[in-house]
Amino acid sequence: MLESSVTTVPLSVLDLAPVEEGATNVEALARTTQLAQRVEELGYRRFWVAEHHNMPGIASSSPAVLLAHLAAATSTIRLGSGGVMLPNHAPLVVAEQFGTLVALHPDRIDLGIGRAPGTDQVTALALRRSVDGLSVDDFPQELGRLLSYFATGTGTPRVVAVPGRGDQPAVWLLGSSDFSAQLAGRLGLPFSFAHHFSAGNTDYALALYRQSFEPSPWLDEPYAMVAVSAICAPTDEEAEYLAGPVGLAFLQLRQGKPGRMPKPQAAAEFPYTPAEREFVLQRRAGQALGSPATVTAQLNALLERTQANELMLTTMVYDIDARVRSFQLIADEVAAKLG
Numbered sequence: 001m002l003e004s005s006v007t008t009v010p011l012s013v014l015d016l017a018p019v020e021e022g023a024t025n026v027e028a029l030a031r032t033t034q035l036a037q038r039v040e041e042l043g044y045r046r047f048w049v050a051e052h053h054n055m056p057g058i059a060s061s062s063p064a065v066l067l068a069h070l071a072a073a074t075s076t077i078r079l080g081s082g083g084v085m086l087p088n089h090a091p092l093v094v095a096e097q098f099g100t101l102v103a104l105h106p107d108r109i110d111l112g113i114g115r116a117p118g119t120d121q122v123t124a125l126a127l128r129r130s131v132d133g134l135s136v137d138d139f140p141q142e143l144g145r146l147l148s149y150f151a152t153g154t155g156t157p158r159v160v161a162v163p164g165r166g167d168q169p170a171v172w173l174l175g176s177s178d179f180s181a182q183l184a185g186r187l188g189l190p191f192s193f194a195h196h197f198s199a200g201n202t203d204y205a206l207a208l209y210r211q212s213f214e215p216s217p218w219l220d221e222p223y224a225m226v227a228v229s230a231i232c233a234p235t236d237e238e239a240e241y242l243a244g245p246v247g248l249a250f251l252q253l254r255q256g257k258p259g260r261m262p263k264p265q266a267a268a269e270f271p272y273t274p275a276e277r278e279f280v281l282q283r284r285a286g287q288a289l290g291s292p293a294t295v296t297a298q299l300n301a302l303l304e305r306t307q308a309n310e311l312m313l314t315t316m317v318y319d320i321d322a323r324v325r326s327f328q329l330i331a332d333e334v335a336a337k338l339g
Helices: 025-042 063-073 091-104 121-128 136-150 178-187 199-212 236-254 264-268 274-284 292-306 320-337
Strands: 011-015 046-049 078-085 109-114 170-175 191-193 224-232 288-290 310-314
Touching: 011 025, 011 320, 025 046, 025 063, 025 320, 046 063, 046 109, 063 078, 063 091, 078 091, 078 170, 091 109, 091 136, 136 170, 136 178, 170 178, 178 191, 178 199, 191 199, 199 224, 199 292, 224 236, 224 292, 224 320, 236 264, 236 274, 236 288, 236 292, 288 292, 292 310, 292 320
Parallel strands: 011 046, 011 310, 046 078, 078 109, 109 170, 170 191, 191 224, 224 288, 224 310
Antiparallel strands: none
C-alpha cells in the first residue's frame, strides 16, 4: 500500500473505462468502478476519467455523470476529469455540473480542462451544435467564462451557476503542447501534461509552464503533473504481452477504424507491417512498461527529466485483474523507490 511517509512523489490514476472485445458498456463501467475502489484502498491520491466521443472502445464519454457514480462508490480518493473538453460544452453547463459535484462531495473534486474536442470534428459539431467556441483562439475566453461562474464577490451577475458559484472544484489545465502549458502558467493553475500520447513535447511544455508561471489565488508556485502509460507485471515479457491490445487499438484509431480493445492473443498474432510495428513501438517510447524493477527505473528517469510534482498513471490492458494487479505492484514494489 502507498504510504505518504515512504514516497515523496504522489501517484494518481487516469482511466478511460475501456470496453474490451466481447464486453458491454455495463461491464466496462463496472470495472472502472472496481478499479477506483481498489486504488483508493491502495492509497493513490486521485482518480480521473477522460472524455472521449464516438469511440466504441471507450465508455467515459460523460465525465460528470461517471464521477458522480464513482464519488458515491468511494469515500476518500479525489475524483476528477482528465479532462472535460471545453470546446464540447457551454461553460455554464460545466460549472453547474462540477458545482453540483462539489456540493455533494466537498473537497474531493478536480476539474481538469482540455482545449481539444477529444473526437473528430463532425462529432464535435454534433456535441456543440455550432462552430462557436470550437477554435483554439476561443479557448482562453471560454475558460475565463467558466472560472467566472465559480467566483464570488464579483457583484450580482445576470447569470449565476447554481450550484457553481462558491462551489469551486480544484481546477487544472490539461495539455499536450506549449499552448496550454503557457496559458496554465499565466493563470497560475496546476498543469497536467499528457506524456502518455505526446512524449516528444513533455520537456519543452513543462519548462514553458514553469517559465510562464505567475502566482494566483490557486497556487503560489508551479505544480506539474505528468500522465504516463504504466503497465507493471511480474516480468518484462508479460508486461509486453499485456501492452499489445492498447498498441493495436491506437493503431486502428489512427487508421480511422476505432473499435473495442482487442484480446492480447489477437494483438500478439496481428500481421503488422514494418511501418505499423514501428508506429506501435514509437508510441511506447518514454512510457513505463515491465517488471517492478523496470518500471521503477523508467519512472525515476521520467521524474529526473521532468521534475514532476506528481505522476498520473494510465493502465490500458484488456483484463481488469491485470489492470488492478499493475497498480498493486506499483503501490507495493515501486512507489517507495521513486523520487
